[in-house]
Amino acid sequence: MRIINQFPTRRSRLILGVVPFAAIAVIYALASRIRLEANPADRLLPAFSSMFDTFVRLATEPDRRSGDIVLWTDTLASLSRLGLGLGIAAAIALVLGIMIGFVPKFRATLAPLVGAMSLIPPLAILPILFIVFGLDELSKVALIVIGITPVMTRDLASRVADIPEEQIVKAQTLGASSWAMTLRVVLPQTLPRLVASLRLALGPAWLFLIAAEAIAATDGLGYRIFLVRRYLAMDVILPYVAWITLLAWLSDLALREFAARAFPWSKSGGGL
Amino acid sequence: MSTVDVQNIALSIGGVPILERVNLSVTSGEFCAIVGASGCGKSTFLRMLLSQQRPSSGAILIDGETVAPEPTPDRGIVFQKYSVFPHLTVAGNLVLPADFASGSPLARLFGARRRNARAAAMAMLEKIGLGPHADKYPAQLSGGQQQRLAIAQALSMKPKILLLDEPFGALDPGIRADMHELLSGLWKETRMTVFMVTHDIGEAFKLGTRVLVFDKIRPDGGKAGPAGATITYDLKLDREQRRARALAGAALVAAAPARTANDA
Numbered sequence: 001m002r003i004i005n006q007f008p009t010r011r012s013r014l015i016l017g018v019v020p021f022a023a024i025a026v027i028y029a030l031a032s033r034i035r036l037e038a039n040p041a042d043r044l045l046p047a048f049s050s051m052f053d054t055f056v057r058l059a060t061e062p063d064r065r066s067g068d069i070v071l072w073t074d075t076l077a078s079l080s081r082l083g084l085g086l087g088i089a090a091a092i093a094l095v096l097g098i099m100i101g102f103v104p105k106f107r108a109t110l111a112p113l114v115g116a117m118s119l120i121p122p123l124a125i126l127p128i129l130f131i132v133f134g135l136d137e138l139s140k141v142a143l144i145v146i147g148i149t150p151v152m153t154r155d156l157a158s159r160v161a162d163i164p165e166e167q168i169v170k171a172q173t174l175g176a177s178s179w180a181m182t183l184r185v186v187l188p189q190t191l192p193r194l195v196a197s198l199r200l201a202l203g204p205a206w207l208f209l210i211a212a213e214a215i216a217a218t219d220g221l222g223y224r225i226f227l228v229r230r231y232l233a234m235d236v237i238l239p240y241v242a243w244i245t246l247l248a249w250l251s252d253l254a255l256r257e258f259a260a261r262a263f264p265w266s267k268s269g270g271g272l
Numbered sequence: 273m274s275t276v277d278v279q280n281i282a283l284s285i286g287g288v289p290i291l292e293r294v295n296l297s298v299t300s301g302e303f304c305a306i307v308g309a310s311g312c313g314k315s316t317f318l319r320m321l322l323s324q325q326r327p328s329s330g331a332i333l334i335d336g337e338t339v340a341p342e343p344t345p346d347r348g349i350v351f352q353k354y355s356v357f358p359h360l361t362v363a364g365n366l367v368l369p370a371d372f373a374s375g376s377p378l379a380r381l382f383g384a385r386r387r388n389a390r391a392a393a394m395a396m397l398e399k400i401g402l403g404p405h406a407d408k409y410p411a412q413l414s415g416g417q418q419q420r421l422a423i424a425q426a427l428s429m430k431p432k433i434l435l436l437d438e439p440f441g442a443l444d445p446g447i448r449a450d451m452h453e454l455l456s457g458l459w460k461e462t463r464m465t466v467f468m469v470t471h472d473i474g475e476a477f478k479l480g481t482r483v484l485v486f487d488k489i490r491p492d493g494g495k496a497g498p499a500g501a502t503i504t505y506d507l508k509l510d511r512e513q514r515r516a517r518a519l520a521g522a523a524l525v526a527a528a529p530a531r532t533a534n535d536a
Binding site for chain 2: 164165166167169170171172173174175176177179180183184185188189263264265266
């Protein structure tokens with residue numbers, strides 16, 4: 001039978017999915033052991049056990065200098081920047097996206113601007129943000145917002161423009177004003193796409209967050225990784241990367257579950 | 273319950289004539305079925321009656337007044353698809369017009385007025401046989417149920433004119449017969465003026481009091497360049513004739529493919 005027609009069962013799908021993860025773990029463990037046998041002080045590929053010990057220490061013991069428990073202060077700082085950035089970006093993208101997608105005159109005015117903005121590499125204007133907003137929280141949040149808003153806006157505008165014309169005409173024959181259609185026809189059908197758009201923006205948002213924290217911060221997950229890089233502390237960096245990945249996966253899962261519950265009528269809410 | 277006068281309208285898009293010399297006078301309460309080959313402009317004509325498309329020249333009058341330049345509640349519409357709102361429940365779709373009419377800044381009724389609107393919607397749903405489905409979303413309904421809802425929604429504004437753009441084109445023949453019954457019942461009850469575009473000639477003769485055939489013809493015997501379509505047959509049907517014509521319609525259906533092939 002052709003390979004495109006061979007479907008794994010539920011159980012074999014699970015096993016097939018686990019295999020690559022297991023393979024990576026085994027290869028790492030072997031490589032780590034080989035290096036540690038040659039040089040017990042090797043820092044490049046720490047054993048799983050030492051990474052676990054370090055992670056537990058970071059998660060439970062207060063830092064000697066600041067007295068904070070490092071992992072949680074870093075996580076809180078990063079997540080609040082990320083959440084604020086995503087929230088502001090979502091609000092701006094929703095308003096602009098509906099304006100551009102629904103009102104021809106706003107489209108003529110705003111679409112070229114958003115198109116041009118989306119081509120600016122956000123990291124290139126990071127120095128400008130530091131100069132304008134200073135080195136504190138605002139510039140980091142601003143980088144996330146500037147980095148993801150143009151793409152989200154374009155995505156939402158095209159989703160709004162994709163709402164079948166039949167629906168818009170029908171709403172007019174039912175006596176709806178432009179504002180009423182915006183509230184009752186366009187906005188509710190755009191919200192599932194907003195959540196989907198946020199899920200896609202999570203990756204870039206983390207990228208911009210870590211970049212900003214690496215350059216100027218006193219706490220945060222990205223700050224910590226770049227701080228300990230000087231000591232080649234792979235036993236901190238690798239668990240931090242895993243921790244960030246876990247947080248990103250959990251926020252994606254939360255958004256997906258939210259969409260499935262809040263928009264039961266929507267395919268893009270339930271699916272994807 | 274309104275007259276419609278179409279005065280010599282023409283439409284060309286990018287220099288290509290789509291429709292030309294379309295003249296029509298429809299008295300109140302007529303049921304006009306519009307048939308013709310694919311691409312002959314019958315749906316475009318309906319779009320113009322709805323002000324979704326504006327004619328290049330000529331005028332459309334309802335009760336002697338020029339129609340508004342955009343869709344308004346005096347003309348109801350049922351499309352073949354996308355006609356109901358997928359994010360609202362069946363009942364929500366029928367409450368929506370009342371929400372729009374409320375004039376509230378949130379475009380939504382609250383409290384007792386909302387309960388009244390919901391009760392009216394439920395009464396309508398019972399009448400069209402969708403009572404048990406009030407809290408479902410349109411995607412959970414069959415095609416026929418969705419079109420019942422679309423018709424009920426269009427009628428909720430009590431339009432002067434009801435426009436139907438191949439409303440039953442995607443339905444099974446059995447369901448289609450049920451829909452014909454529903455539509456003629458509602459038409460007899462409201463005495464609205466109806467325009468229905470259809471591919472099904474039998475359906476046109478069964479439901480219509482008047483059948484309009486759109487086609488492209490050249491009165492001057494063939495100058496160079498394309499011609500726009502116009503009304504080539506305008507058949508006013510007596511009630512007694514309609515049954516016989518429905519039978520004849522079946523023969524026309526058989527002849528239709530040949531005709532389409534000639535046009536192409």
